[in-house]
Amino acid sequence: MNLNDLINQVSSWLKGTGPHSDIVISSRIRLARNLDKTPFPHWAKKNDAEQVLVTTKAAFERTAELKSAVFLRLEELDNIDKQFLVERHLMSNEHAVRSNQKALCVTPREDVAIMVNEEDHLRIQVMESGFDLDKTWDVINSIDDQLSGFLSYAFSREWGYLTACPTNTGTGMRGSVMLHLPALVMSRQINKVLEAIAKLSFTTRGLYGEGTQASGNFFQISNQVSLGLREEEILGNIKGVIGQIIEQEQKAREVLLAEHREMLEDRIWRSYGTLKNAHIISSGETVELLSMLRLGNDLGLVENMERGLINELFILTQPAHLQKLENKKLSANERDIKRAQIIRERLKV
Template sequence: MQLADLVNRTSEWLKSTGPNSDIVISSRIRLARNLDKVPFPHWANKKQSENVLLSVEEAVAKTAELKNTTTFRLMDLDSIDKQFLIERHMMSLELAQKSDHKAVVIDEEETIAIMINEEDHIRMQVMQSGLNLFEAWNIINKIDSALSKELSFAFLADLGYLTACPTNAGTGMRGSVMLHLPALVMTNQINRVLAAIAKLSFNTRGLYGEGTQAHGNFFQVSNQVSLGHSEEEIIENINGLIRQIVEQENQARQALLSENRLLLEDRVNRSFALLKSAHIISSQETIDLLSMVRLGCDLEMIKNIGRKTLNELFILIQPAHLQKIENKKLSSNERDFKRAELIRKKLAI
């Protein structure tokens, strides 16, 4: 598999086939693991880091659950390739910072991704469409069990899995759910909801996770601590919270329909019209407009376009994707032109 092959594919988690996929874009389970008796990546020397990379690559090659994966060493990728993988949620900004002795393993459906030598020696993740954390957990648990037969992980009976950041110790698990919450934003309820989430010891981040702001009414909610809880308990807690948020978003949508339907229809249709007619458009404006169109699709105000197409567009209009599609570097102005061209083509009815 080549990176170029991914440009024209829809990631499995974007297909809008999972539970509550009108509001819940995706669910992700991530596990942090470190090799026993080897310093964490930030403290390891070059030889130790290279040995970790070789050991994990060898273990991946022996693992049946990972037979349909490809390993990309970051030294072999240029800046656009790295940004492309970040935009597809296959690797983090942190992994891209330095390329030495680092790699990412990706399966053909982009359900599975394993980062090597990020903050921890191994950061593996499984993503699923909709509210589907338990399915993601079932998949990643099998991968983790298989890798543990090939690698010795750092583990203490009283602390669980040892991680570079103490908040990840224990299960080493982070569950996160990406939500689209335009109605809560439009009805000025979002700050109250975010404050309640924080009080319950959950994190809220933007579209691209840690260190990013919420744009396009997208929010990622995840657990803060994994120590002292089983994986199933963590997932149950996240699911319970997400169901409450989904219910509040649905109530806000119904309130908009009953109290401000004309205003809502106007915003949705104006957004759709702008996307279909613009010849120059920035990524930020596109995300905001697509958010309104997606809401209109969910509420059946727009019936000629599917949620899957809109989900794809949120990724395809990003800078690295436009440059991969064109197979060349583009200036900011060129990207704004190509973005508008792509959107008009995708939304042509």
């Protein structure tokens, strides 16, 4: 597998399957780990960072789940390739911007991605489609256990796993769930929901994680603190909060169908019509229209369409993806034209 193979496949976490996949796009768990007796990335000298790359690559090659993964040194990639990986949710913007002595390890299914020398030496990430944190935890726990047999982690009996950011110290664990909440947005209940979860030490981000705002009615919700909590407690807290949000979104959808069906159908079909016929369309408009199309599909108002196809279009229509498909740089206007073309082709049903 190489980087270019990814453009021709759908990431496993975008399949639109799994529990509550009508509302939950994906479940993700990330573990922050650092190597013992090695300066953290922000303090490491070039030789230190280079040794981390060599050491971790050797460990990946001995780990069962990672033997078929590709190991990408970011300094060998151009800017489009790096942004492409960010758009696929495989690494952070921070990792892409400062790329010397950094790497990314990705499995063929794209369910596992490990950033090397980002804020911490290792940022291990596992994603699954739908609301399935238990399966996600089983996979990442197995990988972490195997890697710990080949790597000596920075660990304190008093504090737990040591990390660059104090909020990650302890388990080093962040769990997050990507939700599609159009009904709560349309019924103007979303701010109350987000204010409530903020009081419970949960944070909300947009479609592309840290530093991004919610768009297309997508909200990524994750725990803020791991210090003093066991992994099982963190997972239980996340599952409890997300379960309540799912229930509120379901009720909001039922109210929209019962009391505002004509308005709802009009917005959905106008969105569908625009997507199927537009010849120039921006990224922002695309996300908003696809959100309404997905809602229509999930409510059974739009038939004969796979949820996974709509999910894929959210990613495939992003700027770097469009340029990878064309195998060249495109101007903003050229991207808008290419985006509309892809959407028209994919929505021919």
